[in-house]
Amino acid sequence: MKIRLVLLAALLTAGSAFAASEADYKAAYAAAEAANKEAGALRNQWTTTASTLAAAKKAADAGDFDKATAAAKEAEALAKASIFQATSEKTLWKDLEIR
Amino acid sequence: MASTIRVRATNNGDITEVQALIQHPMDSGFVKDSKGELIPAHFIQQLTFEHDGKPVFLADWGGGISKDPYVKFAFKGGKKGDELKVSWVDNKGATDSTTAKIG
């Protein structure tokens, strides 16, 4: 029983060891693109978001969907961080202001 | 056409101080343009400053010298009113020269 539990735990934590499919990549890329578009509407995109998206696409074109999906997820995280930056800076900028 | 060489020479008793600014692209030949193609080498290879018919400063340059080079040096001799001739030759065989009066 203990061994089965350990195996189960190992399987759950080793999520990325499972091969990502093209569908996984497409979903991740779409999510990243949408977030980056939202950042664009807030006029606060990061250059690294764009380059990570490009890297994801490049890996997908080469058929490496593990790498592509991981990159797309990273791009989404970057895009979301840039959205957070834009919205929080709307008020936080005043902390830096010389008064 | 206006000269590519701007020079100013000032005499202080024994020493004459010379400054020159030369307009030249000084392309090393290793830099690529926005299309990814190499910009061909185009740089000054010889620079000469002459006073009283004798060279007081000679430079043999390669592609590592920056665009629009600025040169400053001092030489012994020269008096106010003397002429200083500056000339250069680049790797394409183009030349330019100018003469300035020591002030």
Added chain:
Amino acid sequence: MMKLGSAIRLGFCALALAALAFALPAIAADKVDPVADAKAFKKFFYDKFPKLKPEDFVNGPYSMDEGLHKQWVEKEQFPPYEFAVEAGKEMFTKPFKNGKTYEDCFPNKGIGIRQNYPYFDEKEGKVITLELALNRCREANGEAPYSYVKDEMASLTAYMAYTSRGKPMDIKIPDDPRALAAYEQGKEYFYSRRGQLNFSCATCHVQSPGERVRTEVLAPALGIVNAMPIYRSEWSGMGTTSRRFVTCNSQVRGVPFNPQDDEYRNVEYYLSYVANGLPISGPGARP
């Protein structure tokens, strides 16, 4: 997976909204007071660098470092921007296809007026910078506009800056809520963090003038636009204010806007206004 993503998104939004809700009363209480801002801005830098005279600030890093200052004084005897100023002068008086010149677009034939830019155009309701005015002059006379980040615009603005050397910056904010809004937006842009590196303009130029970022000595924000355009050794050439704004953005890993987008026009307006009274030192030379 999607559930977690949207949960995170909601979390961020909630946080942001909460922050806004707490901050709103404070914003409503703040009135835009450019005169007070400029006074506080100058006082901050004068206090930080008590040995400097007000006019020293317009020379950026050269007033921050002894060694750099010596080199700069020498170089000013034979400055690298001379060629650009000459080219700009030639361009300024050369007729367009229709026979007119830039002189016809500007007061006093464009001589000694740089310190009045940017200004707020009340008809249009926007900030007009010198670069923008130059391109509008071109377009009004049937010529194609120049790129805001290339040599031609740099030469033109170098020449105009040179004719205004020594004149005090003289930016006006008319009694118009739109002008005050543009000024305030410029100020907000200046202090807002951006890019993956999470830097605002203030991070370098208010918090760390005189210190180094990699090998470069940072200039103080006070008077930073007074030296524009600048011949940067790094660029091996003359570069415009637009070019500097764009490259600063990408250096902190933020996607830049288009040159002369509202944010850039407004921040130039803000920075110029708070430096009112300080002399024009342009065109400048920088490392």
